[in-house]
Amino acid sequence: MQQLNFPNEITPKSFLKSYWQQKPLLLRQALPKFKCGLDADELAGLACEADVESRLVLERGKTPWEARFGPFTEATFAELPESHWTLLVQDVDKHLPPVASLLDYFHFIPDWRLDDVMVSYAADQGSVGPHIDDYDVFLYQAKGRRRWKIHYQPVSEEDFIPGLDLRILPDFKAEEEWLLEPGDLLYLPPNVAHWGVAEGDDCISCSVGFRAPAYREMANAWCEALGEQLAAEGRYRDLPMTPQQASGEILPTVVEKVSANLQRMLQTDDEFKRRWFGRFISESKPNLQLEPRQTPLSPATFHERFRQASTIHRNAYSRILFSRGSQGQDSLFVNGEEYQLPSESGDFLAILTHHRLLHFGYLENWLEQPDCLQLVCDLYNGNHLIFDNE
Structure with missing residues (x-):
């Protein structure tokens, strides 16, 4: 398992106790084995695709802090000024598998809290302005340098500049600041006002954001x-009914x-709540929906193909989570859908949800059980699992 390089003898446990959702933490050279491998041209290419969520922020555009939304064209980038702009692309981990490996460093936080890796490229002095986020975020500096300033004063909706597509704070007085070099990581809890400004060209930052549904x-x-x-509960019935003097009155x-x-x-019972939350929190964004395979495989055919291929990997568009039931059935949740499995399958669902690459040899004993094989086959037929040659 990949681990963050916490400073000053901080452990994942002590971080969650003393920093998570409480105060910022700077981690110098936090991910020694991770290489982003993403350049500006590749990010711009993603921003030109229709199914990719992207935006440009120009500090000195047609209006101060102008926001433009993709998809863009090559001409858009050719017309940009030399400084004071930023390109942001959401869900890069879904579109570029090497970026998804960044998430391996955050398994000490439940996967259902993870949202996406947003990647930004900024020209010199580029930023998205002073603002707050409603969620936890880890800001990883992949290339170049970015100076982050924060202040701790409470912020309300009335404090933002009105009439903009961005939540920009007009008055920002920095109480702390750090210059992040490649490899550095900054954690920010929700609602801490912050402002990141690129110093020099070729500044690429990866933002690991966490879901915080309202x-x-x-x-x-x-x-x-x-x-x-409740659809099966029927309709209101009057019985018993008695004559009423004032026909317009609604009686107590x-x-x-x-x-x-x-x-x-x-x-509702606990089982309803458990299963509802799993379906809700595993739902994917509209632009990340998957279509099932047109030619599904039978469990036997899938088993043989998996054996020959030896490995299969998760579709990056798939959110896969699980919870243990109290009535002999556990649940696997995939993009808002639920699959049930007998609880005696042990750690099978834990393995299935933890790893993006699954090895046949490791799962072989479980795949001898019809229920487990059927589940993995269903995931393949639903396009949630993919062989390398596909």
């Missing part, structure tokens, strides 16, 4: 799931009856 978003998804469950007894029925129907 409770409003979760509440909407929860209610939708409950609505599907009616409200009490409706409330009691809703409370009864909205009661």
